[in-house]
Amino acid sequence: RVHRLAVIRGDGIGPEVIDASLDVLVAAESVFGFSTELIEISAGARHYLATGELWTPALREQLRAQDAILFGAMGDPAVAPGILERGFILEMRRTFQQAVNLRPVKLYPGVVTPIAGLTPERCDLVIVRENTEGSYVGRGSTVHAGTPHAVAVQESVNTRMGVERVVEFAFRLAERRGGTLTLCHKKNILVEAGTLWQSTVDDLSGRFPTVPVDYVHVDAFCFYLPTTPERFNVVVTDNLFGDIITDLGAAIQGGLGVAASANLNLDGSGPSMFEAIHGSAPDIAGRGWANPIGAILSTAMCLAHLGEADAARAIEAAAVYVLAQLPATAGPGMGFSTAELGRDIASLVRSS
Amino acid sequence: RVHRLAVIRGDGIGPEVIDASLDVLVAAESVFGFSTELIEISAGARHYLATGELWTPALREQLRAQDAILFGAMGDPAVAPGILERGFILEMRRTFQQAVNLRPVKLYPGVVTPIAGLTPERCDLVIVRENTEGSYVGRGSTVHAGTPHAVAVQESVNTRMGVERVVEFAFRLAERRGGTLTLCHKKNILVEAGTLWQSTVDDLSGRFPTVPVDYVHVDAFCFYLPTTPERFNVVVTDNLFGDIITDLGAAIQGGLGVAASANLNLDGSGPSMFEAIHGSAPDIAGRGWANPIGAILSTAMCLAHLGEADAARAIEAAAVYVLAQLPATAGPGMGFSTAELGRDIASLVRSS
Ligand SMILES: CC(C)[C@H](C(=O)O)[C@@H](O)C(=O)O
Ligand SMILES: CC(C)[C@H](C(=O)O)[C@@H](O)C(=O)O
Numbered sequence: 001r002v003h004r005l006a007v008i009r010g011d012g013i014g015p016e017v018i019d020a021s022l023d024v025l026v027a028a029e030s031v032f033g034f035s036t037e038l039i040e041i042s043a044g045a046r047h048y049l050a051t052g053e054l055w056t057p058a059l060r061e062q063l064r065a066q067d068a069i070l071f072g073a074m075g076d077p078a079v080a081p082g083i084l085e086r087g088f089i090l091e092m093r094r095t096f097q098q099a100v101n102l103r104p105v106k107l108y109p110g111v112v113t114p115i116a117g118l119t120p121e122r123c124d125l126v127i128v129r130e131n132t133e134g135s136y137v138g139r140g141s142t143v144h145a146g147t148p149h150a151v152a153v154q155e156s157v158n159t160r161m162g163v164e165r166v167v168e169f170a171f172r173l174a175e176r177r178g179g180t181l182t183l184c185h186k187k188n189i190l191v192e193a194g195t196l197w198q199s200t201v202d203d204l205s206g207r208f209p210t211v212p213v214d215y216v217h218v219d220a221f222c223f224y225l226p227t228t229p230e231r232f233n234v235v236v237t238d239n240l241f242g243d244i245i246t247d248l249g250a251a252i253q254g255g256l257g258v259a260a261s262a263n264l265n266l267d268g269s270g271p272s273m274f275e276a277i278h279g280s281a282p283d284i285a286g287r288g289w290a291n292p293i294g295a296i297l298s299t300a301m302c303l304a305h306l307g308e309a310d311a312a313r314a315i316e317a318a319a320v321y322v323l324a325q326l327p328a329t330a331g332p333g334m335g336f337s338t339a340e341l342g343r344d345i346a347s348l349v350r351s352s
Numbered sequence: 353r354v355h356r357l358a359v360i361r362g363d364g365i366g367p368e369v370i371d372a373s374l375d376v377l378v379a380a381e382s383v384f385g386f387s388t389e390l391i392e393i394s395a396g397a398r399h400y401l402a403t404g405e406l407w408t409p410a411l412r413e414q415l416r417a418q419d420a421i422l423f424g425a426m427g428d429p430a431v432a433p434g435i436l437e438r439g440f441i442l443e444m445r446r447t448f449q450q451a452v453n454l455r456p457v458k459l460y461p462g463v464v465t466p467i468a469g470l471t472p473e474r475c476d477l478v479i480v481r482e483n484t485e486g487s488y489v490g491r492g493s494t495v496h497a498g499t500p501h502a503v504a505v506q507e508s509v510n511t512r513m514g515v516e517r518v519v520e521f522a523f524r525l526a527e528r529r530g531g532t533l534t535l536c537h538k539k540n541i542l543v544e545a546g547t548l549w550q551s552t553v554d555d556l557s558g559r560f561p562t563v564p565v566d567y568v569h570v571d572a573f574c575f576y577l578p579t580t581p582e583r584f585n586v587v588v589t590d591n592l593f594g595d596i597i598t599d600l601g602a603a604i605q606g607g608l609g610v611a612a613s614a615n616l617n618l619d620g621s622g623p624s625m626f627e628a629i630h631g632s633a634p635d636i637a638g639r640g641w642a643n644p645i646g647a648i649l650s651t652a653m654c655l656a657h658l659g660e661a662d663a664a665r666a667i668e669a670a671a672v673y674v675l676a677q678l679p680a681t682a683g684p685g686m687g688f689s690t691a692e693l694g695r696d697i698a699s700l701v702r703s704s
Contacts, residue, residue: 082540090541114579116468135508140544150512152548156487160502186592188434189442192492196504219599226578226603227466240538244596247571251578 001034003306006066006271010044012280013290013338014072020292020342021070021299024315027346028303032311039066045076045084045280054087060095064270068302071275072295077282086138093131096270098263099165101129101242102301103277105229105249105259110324113254115226125232126177127249128170129242131263133162134193136239158193158238163200165266170236171208179233182214184221184241197238221245226252250277257291258323260298262305274302288337293319296345311349318348353386355658358418358623362396364632365642365690366424372644372694373422373651376667379698380655384663391418397428397436397632406439412447416622420654423627424647429634438490445483448622450615451517453481453594454653455629457581457601457611462676465606467578477584478529479601480522481594483615485514486545488591510545510590515552517618522588523560531585534566536573536593549590573597578604602629609643610675612650614657626654640689645671648697663701670700 007022009015022038029035041059048054063069069092074084092098107113107123115123133156140154174181183201187194198215205213216224218241224231225248237245250259256278263273276294284290296319304312322344326336359374361367374390381387393411400406415421421444426436444450459465459475467475485508492506526533535553539546550567557565568576570593576583577600589597602611608630615625628646636642648671656664674696678688 082543085540086543114467116466135538136541138541138543140542142544142548144512145547146551148512148516150548152510152544154508154510154542154545156506156508158504158506160496160500164500186487186595188437189488189490189592189595190492190506191434191438191490192494192504193506195497196494196502199498219595222574222596222600223603223608226600227607240541241596243538243541243571244574244593248574248578248600251575255579256575 001307002037003034003068004037004039004066005302006039006041006063006069008041008043008069008071010072010074010280011046011076012073012282012285013278014044014074014280016285016288016290016338017276017292017295018070018072020338021295023342023346024296024318024349025299027349028308028311028315031314031350031352032308034308034311043088044074045079048084049076049078054084055091063092064096066271068271068306069273070299070302071273073276073278073280075280075282090136090138092273093263096265096273097267098131098270098273099162099266100169100264101131102262102264103127103129103242103246103249103259105246105253107253108258108320108323110326111254111258113252115252118229118252122230123252125229126173126234127242127246128166128173128234128236129246130158130162130166130237130239132239133158134239156193156240158196160196160200163197164204167200167204167236169266170234171204171211174211174234175208177233180212180214182216182232182235184216184218184235184237184245186218186241187215188217193238201236218245222248225249246277255291257294258297259294260301262298262301264305272302272305274298274305288339290338292338292341293323296342314349314352315345318345318352321348353659354389355386355420356389356391356418357654358391358393358415358421360393360395360421360423362424362426362632363398363428364425364634364637365630366396366426366632368637368640368642368690369628369644369647370422370424372690373647375694375698376648376670376701377651379701380660380663380667383666383702383704384660386660386663395440396426397431400436401428401430406436407443415444416448418623419658420623421625422651422654423625425628425630425632427632427634442488442490444625445615448617448625449619450483450622450625451514451618452521452616453483454614454616455479455481455598455601455611457598457605459605460610460672460675462678463606463610465604467604470581470604474582475604477581477601478525478586479594479598480518480525480586480588481598482510482514482518482589482591484591485510486591508545508592510548512548512552515549516556519552519556519588521618522586523556523563526563526586527560529585532564532566534568534584534587536568536570536587536589536597538570538593539567540569545590553588570597574600577601598629607643609646610649611646612653614650614653616657624654624657626650626657640691642690644690644693645675648694666701666704667697670697670704673700
C-alpha cells in the first residue's frame with residue numbers, strides 16, 4: 001500500500017511538530033508494511049509574505065491529487081487576523097468538502113488537566129463539528145459602515161445536505177462507540193438553524209435504533225464539559241459552536257499540545273486534512289520546546305483514515321505511553337525536546 | 353428612599369430563591385434606611401400553562417412603572433424549549449432596552465471550583481454581554497423546509513448604537529476596576545460583526561486612556577478561562593458569545609448556584625432586571641435545597657444599581673461569609689436549606 005501525502009509545515013512551531021510526526025510515520029511504515037510518498041507544499045504566513053500567494057489553483061490541484069494532507073500550523077504576527085484563516089484554511093475545507101471536523105476530547109493517563117480530580121475514565125468524548133457551513137460561509141454586509149448608524153449583518157447558512165452528512169457520520173461513530181449522540185446547539189434562540197439540526201437528528205435517529213439521542217444547549221454544554229464530561233460520548237454540533245467547545249475540550253484534556261483533529265472529506269471528492277489543534281505559537285517557535293503529541297496523534301488519525309488501523313493504534317499507544325511520562329506540557333527545562341519526543345515515540349512504534 | 357420592585361418568582365426553584373432574597377432585602381432595609389414597595393407579578397411556565405399568557409401589554413406597563421425587577425427563574429418540562437425564552441425573557445430585555453447583561457465571574461473564598469488550585473485572587477473578572485442584538489434578534493428563514501433541499505439562514509444583526517453603549521459601559525467599568533478591557537469575538541471569521549465591534553472599541557479607546565485594551569478570539573477565550581482566568585478583568589462580548597462564556601464562567605466560579613447577573617437598562621427608558629444565572633431546576637424544586645446565593649447576590653446588584661451601595665456591599669459581604677462555610681453546593685444532607693441560608697445572610701446583614 002502506497003499513500004500519497006501532502007505535507008504543509010507552515011509557520012512557527014508547525015515545521016517542528018511535523019518533523020517529529022514524520023519520524024513517527026517512517027517508523028510505522030517499516031513495521032506495518034505500507035509506504036508513503038510525501039510532497040512538501042509551501043504555504044502559510046511566511047510563504048504569503050514572500051510571494052503574496054494564498055490558495056492558488058496550482059496548489060489546489062497539487063493537493064487534490066494526494067490521499068491526505070498533514071498540516072502543521074499557520075500564522076504570524078505580521079499577517080493580519082483572518083487573512084490565512086479565510087484565505088487558505090476555509091478555502092481548503094470548502095474546496096475539498098472536508099465536511100466533518102473530528103476532535104477527540106480524551107484525557108490520557110498521566111496528563112495534567114486543569115480539572116480537579118478528573119480521571120481518564122470520565123473524559124473520553126468525540127466532538128463532531130460541521131466544517132463547511134454555518135457562520136463560516138462568509139456571508140454578511142454592513143450598511144452605513146464607519147458611521148453612528150452602522151448596521152452589521154452576519155449570516156449563518158446551513159443546508160440539510162451539509163447537516164445530514166455530519167449527523168449521519170456522528171450517528172455511525174456513536175453506534176461504533178456504543179454511546180449517546182448529543183446534539184449541541186442553541187435551538188431555543190436560533191430557531192431556523194436549530195430546527196434544521198434537531199429535525200435532521202430526529203429523522204436519522206430511526207436508522208440507528210441502538211443510539212440514544214440527547215440535546216444540550218451550547219451554553220449549558222460549556223457548564224457541563226468542565227464539571228461532568230462523563231455526560232458525553234459523541235457530540236455533534238454546528239461549525240461555530242464546534243470551534244468554541246473544542247477549544248474548551250482541549251483545555252480540559254490537558255492543553256493544545258495534546259489535542260488532535262481531522263478535517264474529513266466524506267465523499268472522495270478531495271483529500272482529508274489532519275492537524276493538531278494548536279496554532280503556530282510564534283513565541284516559542286524555533287526553540288524545540290513545542291509539544292508534538294497533538295500533531296503525532298493527528299498523524300495517527302490520518303493513518304486510520306487511510307485504512308492503516310494497526311499503525312494508527314500503535315502510534316496512539318506509543319504517544320500515550322510517552323505522554324504519561326511527561327512532567328507537563330512543553331517548556332524550558334521540562335526535560336524533553338520536540339525532536340526527542342518524536343524519536344521516543346518512533347522507537348516505541350518500531351518495537352511494537 | 354423608596355424603591356418600587358417588581359418580583360417575578362416564576363417556576364421551579366425560582367420562588368424558593370426569591371423568598372430567601374426577600375428575607376435579605378428586608379433585613380437590609382431596616383439597617384440602611386431605605387424601603388421597598390414590592391409588587392408580585394405572575395409569569396412563567398405555570399402561569400403560561402394556566403392562562404396562555406406570556407408577555408402582555410398589561411404586564412409590560414405594570415413592569416415599566418417599577419424601578420427594577422427581581423427575577424427568579426422560568427421553565428418547566430411541559431413548555432417547549434424557546435417559548436418562554438423568546439416569548440418573555442427576550443421581550444423583556446428588548447422592550448426595556450436592557451442593553452447590558454453584566455455577569456461577574458468571581459471565585460469567592462471557600463467555594464469549591466472544578467479548577468485545580470484556582471484561588472480567588474486569580475479569578476475575579478466581569479463579563480459585559482450585549483443583551484439586545486446579535487443572534488438574538490430572531491431573524492432568519494428556511495427555504496424548502498422539511499425537504500432534502502432545506503436551507504436555513506440565521507442572521508445576527510449588530511448596530512453601532514447597540515455595540516457602542518455596551519462597549520462604553522465596559523470601558524467605564526474597566527476604568528473603575530483599574531483593569532484591562534478585553535474584546536472577545538471571532539473577528540477573523542465573522543468579519544462584518546467583528547469589524548463593527550473592534551472599530552467601536554478602537555474609537556472609544558481614546559476617551560479612556562488609562563484602560564489597556566486587548567482582543568481574544570472566543571475559542572481561545574474558552575481555552576484561557578479555565579486555565580488562566582487571571583488574564584481577564586473586564587470582558588466585553590456579543591450576545592451569543594456572552595451567553596456561552598458566562599456559563600463557562602459560572603462553572604469555574606463554583607456553579608450556577610453562586611452566579612449572579614444584571615440585565616441593565618442604561619437610558620432610563622425601563623427597569624433593569626436582576627436574576628441568578630441558574631434556571632428553574634424542576635428536578636430539585638420544592639425540596640428547599642436550592643442554593644439562593646446567586647439570587648441574593650443578584651439582589652445586591654439590584655440595590656447597587658438603585659444607589660444603595662452600602663446595602664449592596666453588606667449583602668455581598670454576608671453572602672460571601674456564609675458561602676465560605678458551606679461544604680458544597682446545595683443537595684440532600686448538605687446541612688443547610690435555602691430558607692436557612694437566607695435567614696443566616698439576613699441576620700448577618702442586620703448586624704452589619
Ligand atoms: C484558524 C481558524 C480558521 C480555525 C477555525 O475557526 O475553525 C481554528 O480556530 C480551528 O478551530 O481550526
Ligand atoms: C433563557 C435564555 C433566553 C438565556 C439566554 O440565552 O440569554 C439564558 O441562557 C441566559 O443566559 O440568560
